[in-house]
Amino acid sequence: MKWFIASDIHGSAYWCRKMLESYKAEKADRMLLLGDVLYHGPRNDLPQEYAPKAVIEMLNSIKSEIISVRGNCDTEVDQMVLEFPVLADYAYIIDENTTVFATHGHVYNTSKLPPMKNGDILLHGHTHVPVCEVHEGYTYINPGSVSIPKENSHHGYIILENRTFTWKDFEGNIIKEFPF
Numbered sequence: 001m002k003w004f005i006a007s008d009i010h011g012s013a014y015w016c017r018k019m020l021e022s023y024k025a026e027k028a029d030r031m032l033l034l035g036d037v038l039y040h041g042p043r044n045d046l047p048q049e050y051a052p053k054a055v056i057e058m059l060n061s062i063k064s065e066i067i068s069v070r071g072n073c074d075t076e077v078d079q080m081v082l083e084f085p086v087l088a089d090y091a092y093i094i095d096e097n098t099t100v101f102a103t104h105g106h107v108y109n110t111s112k113l114p115p116m117k118n119g120d121i122l123l124h125g126h127t128h129v130p131v132c133e134v135h136e137g138y139t140y141i142n143p144g145s146v147s148i149p150k151e152n153s154h155h156g157y158i159i160l161e162n163r164t165f166t167w168k169d170f171e172g173n174i175i176k177e178f179p180f
Contacts (some may be wrong), residue, residue, distance in 0.1 A: 007034035007125025035071020035104030
């Protein structure tokens, strides 16, 4: 299965369109959104072409292909307009003997780990910075942000396929790969 993993759209119609173009070009089977879908939050500047209603329309058009977890900017009001579940704090991807614990990062993160077995992967957004860190017992992976990257990082996403995480920008350039 080929997963398209993205986080922190924050209501940007411009970057949501770019994300969906990349999703279609990748021919991924499923999209995993790691939260902060519609609202930009009080700590962030408005993202380019901030238009949550347009983002709602675009994402609802592929609702059967999306799995999403709740970000710190996502609320029950968002669930009223999005036609796919967005309020779960986490989701699991099981790949052979490895479990990927997918969450936003504001509840579970490297400072507050969820229950994991040795070798599992903690996957979260929230920081807006792409990361791949191997820790004792687990690996921490972050796709960065679709719309508001921080620390001079790129707008982008991750592809998970054949037990490899691949970070890409929206021009399709490979930034980093991590086989596990």
